[in-house]
Amino acid sequence: MLTLREKYYDFDQISSKVFKCRRDDQFFTMKIVSILNEENQANNGVPYWIIREISILKELDHINIVRLIDVMTDGPDLFLVFEYLDNEFQADFLKNPKMFMYPQMKKEFLYQILNTVAYLHARKILLRDLRPENILVNVRTQVLKIALFGAARTFEAPLEAYSSSVGCLSYRSPEVLFQFGCEKYSTPNDVWAVGCIFGEMLLHRPLFSGPSDVELLDEIFTLLGTPTEETWPGVTSICGTCALMGPPQQPKDLAKEFPMLNPDGLDLLSKMLCLCPNYRISAEDAVKHPYFKGV
Amino acid sequence: MASRIVQQQQARGEAVVGGGKQQKKNGVADGRNRKALGDIGNLANVRGVVDAKPNRPITRSFGAQLLANAQAAAAADNSKRQACANVAGPPAVANEGVAVAKRAAPKPVSKKVIVKPKPSEKVTDIDASPDKKEVLKDKKKEGDANPKKKSQHTLTSVLTARSKAACGITNKPKEQIIDIDASDVDNELAAVEYIDDIYKFYKLVENESGPHDYIGSQPEINERMRAILVDWLIDVHTKFELSLETLYLTINIIDRFLAVKTVPRRELQLVGISAMLMASKYEEIWPPEVNDFVCLSDRAYTHEHILTMEKTILNKLEWTLTVPTPLVFLVRFIKASVPDQELDNMAHFLSELGMMNYATLMYCPSMVAASAVLAARCTLNKAPFWNETLKLHTGYSQEQLMDCARLLVGFHSTLENGKLRVVYRKYSDPQKGAVAVLPPAKFLLPEGSASQHS
Numbered sequence: 157m158l159t160l161r162e163k164y165y166d167f168d169q170i171s172s173k174v175f176k177c178r179r180d181d182q183f184f185t186m187k188i189v190s191i192l193n194e195e196n197q198a199n200n201g202v203p204y205w206i207i208r209e210i211s212i213l214k215e216l217d218h219i220n221i222v223r224l225i226d227v228m229t230d231g232p233d234l235f236l237v238f239e240y241l242d243n244e245f246q247a248d249f250l251k252n253p254k255m256f257m258y259p260q261m262k263k264e265f266l267y268q269i270l271n272t273v274a275y276l277h278a279r280k281i282l283l284r285d286l287r288p289e290n291i292l293v294n295v296r297t298q299v300l301k302i303a304l305f306g307a308a309r310t311f312e313a314p315l316e317a318y319s320s321s322v323g324c325l326s327y328r329s330p331e332v333l334f335q336f337g338c339e340k341y342s343t344p345n346d347v348w349a350v351g352c353i354f355g356e357m358l359l360h361r362p363l364f365s366g367p368s369d370v371e372l373l374d375e376i377f378t379l380l381g382t383p384t385e386e387t388w389p390g391v392t393s394i395c396g397t398c399a400l401m402g403p404p405q406q407p408k409d410l411a412k413e414f415p416m417l418n419p420d421g422l423d424l425l426s427k428m429l430c431l432c433p434n435y436r437i438s439a440e441d442a443v444k445h446p447y448f449k450g451v
Numbered sequence: 452m453a454s455r456i457v458q459q460q461q462a463r464g465e466a467v468v469g470g471g472k473q474q475k476k477n478g479v480a481d482g483r484n485r486k487a488l489g490d491i492g493n494l495a496n497v498r499g500v501v502d503a504k505p506n507r508p509i510t511r512s513f514g515a516q517l518l519a520n521a522q523a524a525a526a527a528d529n530s531k532r533q534a535c536a537n538v539a540g541p542p543a544v545a546n547e548g549v550a551v552a553k554r555a556a557p558k559p560v561s562k563k564v565i566v567k568p569k570p571s572e573k574v575t576d577i578d579a580s581p582d583k584k585e586v587l588k589d590k591k592k593e594g595d596a597n598p599k600k601k602s603q604h605t606l607t608s609v610l611t612a613r614s615k616a617a618c619g620i621t622n623k624p625k626e627q628i629i630d631i632d633a634s635d636v637d638n639e640l641a642a643v644e645y646i647d648d649i650y651k652f653y654k655l656v657e658n659e660s661g662p663h664d665y666i667g668s669q670p671e672i673n674e675r676m677r678a679i680l681v682d683w684l685i686d687v688h689t690k691f692e693l694s695l696e697t698l699y700l701t702i703n704i705i706d707r708f709l710a711v712k713t714v715p716r717r718e719l720q721l722v723g724i725s726a727m728l729m730a731s732k733y734e735e736i737w738p739p740e741v742n743d744f745v746c747l748s749d750r751a752y753t754h755e756h757i758l759t760m761e762k763t764i765l766n767k768l769e770w771t772l773t774v775p776t777p778l779v780f781l782v783r784f785i786k787a788s789v790p791d792q793e794l795d796n797m798a799h800f801l802s803e804l805g806m807m808n809y810a811t812l813m814y815c816p817s818m819v820a821a822s823a824v825l826a827a828r829c830t831l832n833k834a835p836f837w838n839e840t841l842k843l844h845t846g847y848s849q850e851q852l853m854d855c856a857r858l859l860v861g862f863h864s865t866l867e868n869g870k871l872r873v874v875y876r877k878y879s880d881p882q883k884g885a886v887a888v889l890p891p892a893k894f895l896l897p898e899g900s901a902s903q904h905s
């Protein structure tokens with residue numbers, strides 16, 4: 157079996173743990189992951205998130221997902237070899253000033269994100285941590301790639317209880333913030349995150365940015381209204397007396413909040429940001445929404 | 452006649468029709484054909500045999516030839532039982548005149564299937580999309596010279612009808628198929644929008660991750676040792692209160708590892724412990740720690756032993772843990788059985804018995820799961836033992852499952868007197884409905900075969 161240095165060469169450091177390397181005439185990106193903990197001990201072996209990330213990525217083959225090529229071990233370190241994305245692929249795609257040059261580009265990128273999420277859900281995979289920092293974009297070719305699957309996991313239907321402390325706070329869905337239904341959440345959680353990213357594309361700032369669960373929920377309810385039995389069946393029986401609910405608020409008019417959106421766009425956004433996870437649009441249906449006509 | 456693809460059953464190890472990696476990745480670069488999940492890349496187009504009406508006059512000799520072919524096909528279909536169906540999803544069920552309460556499934560990308568003609572026949576292009584069952588019409592029907600001619604009951608037609616009935620090719624009205632997801636439409640935890648795609652995908656890939664027959668290549672390990680290990684692991688799993696997914700994944704990891712690496716007898720338990728550690732990390736929110744497993748093994752293995760073995764297994768299996776086990780199919784097939792709690796417990800009991808016994812490895816995960824449901828229904832005398840709903844969702848007929856179901860019932864019938872009793876104890880508990888103490892469905896077993904499974 158070939159060693160790391162025999163298989164890959166011409167190492168060029170990109171960041172502290174990321175290298176560009178070569179094999180034959182192809183370039184790759186190599187990410188070094190240590191399995192040691194803070195005390196420099198491998199108490200529990202390979203961390204669970206690495207096992208999940210690698211195992212899930214090994215099964216995926218999609219143009220909008222960064223492809224894992226190889227995994228090598230050397231002592232306490234793991235070397236993950238990914239397809240090489242050139243300098244034109246910018247991380248944290250919403251911070252790229254060129255991102256907002258063309259309105260059609262936003263629609264194009266949103267379509268690609270939803271298409272990828274639908275692909276993952278059809279393979280029983282929840283992303284759980286979809287945010288702009290994990291999305292790489294090549295503005296010239298208009299190709300988008302989703303990276304970092306550390307929080308992803310497969311799910312069984314009906315879903316079990318999974319950890320509720322997943323994902324970046326700003327992109328967490330109300331059901332996760334509520335820990336609604338005993339930490340059970342499903343595919344709509346990822347669709348909510350896409351809705352937040354869509355809003356951020358349009359406003360050039362995070363749609364919700366509360367520093368805590370309570371403040372974030374308050375921001376959500378300020379825009380979308382406080383949930384009721386009509387809008388979210390069962391919400392009052394679980395969270396009726398809950399301090400998280402706050403005083404009742406009416407939903408704002410999304411057409412005024414997002415004047416740049418046409419009626420189809422407003423319809424899609426409102427369906428992705430539906431408070432009730434049962435009524436939220438699925439990624440599969442969102443991809444077929446009239447908003448994407450002509451994409 | 453409506454065109455439909457006949458999806459061939461396929462034994463484990465054979466090449467998957469249309470099941471390889473897609474030649475062209477879907478997405479942006481491909482022009483984005485957004486027909487349902489077509490561009491999501493989880494649909495395999497299976498090229499199969501197509502029923503098409505012959506475009507030639509049905510002479511007496513040609514009619515006899517067609518009948519002979521139909522009889523041969525029906526006989527072959529009844530007798531042939533292959534170990535695994537590796538198809539893109541449950542086979543299409545013809546429902547002429549029957550209202551089927553089923554959610555509208557997303558349309559797969561249609562693919563043209565060309566029927567190779569006999570020299571005297573025309574080439575017919577058939578759209579293989581199940582949603583577009585087009586009626587094939589010929590502009591000229593050469594055999595219909597006199598369409599108004601009154602049909603007469605000749606001796607030939609009576610004999611033909613009888614032979615068709617004997618072969619089971621009459622058009623009997625099909626029983627109602629239950630929409631098993633109807634009650635979950637408003638439950639996002641059931642993932643109803645994706646459920647069909649998920650199981651089509653799992654059916655497609657289940658053979659890629661299945662272990663092959665390996666005991667012959669293990670000089671120090673035999674079936675009995677494997678059974679002892681699994682029995683012990685089920686006990687450990689119960690003590691740790693881990694999820695069923697973890698248990699099934701543990702056994703899958705062990706079998707796949709033993710299929711690619713020779714393991715000395717003294718390390719078999721170490722493989723089991725390390726596999727459960729990995730499966731727990733993959734499935735659980737709070738997995739047990741390495742020290743828990745060190746204590747469990749009565750300190751037969753150290754911390755370092757377990758961590759080294761974990762890495763060895765991961766490398767050997769190329770980090771592939773996202774695999775369909777019998778459990779992923781079992782939960783779906785139990786749901787298709789419209790179960791009560793007793794049936795649910797019985798199916799799980801028989802499935803775990805199957806997992807303990809090496810002989811079930813010759814069957815693919817979906818077949819083991821379907822057979823567990825069939826055997827459970829037989830054991831509990833749930834008539835009918837198999838129905839159209841189960842056939843649709845499992846992709847198997849009762850006949851195809853009988854061998855595996857008999858095997859599971861055989862394990863059940865010898866369990867009470869066996870030495871490995873963890874599964875028996877687990878399912879003798881009143882909380883599990885005490886299903887293990889119920890009498891097995893011995894009517895499924897051939898005479899005098901109960902003693903074979905000890």
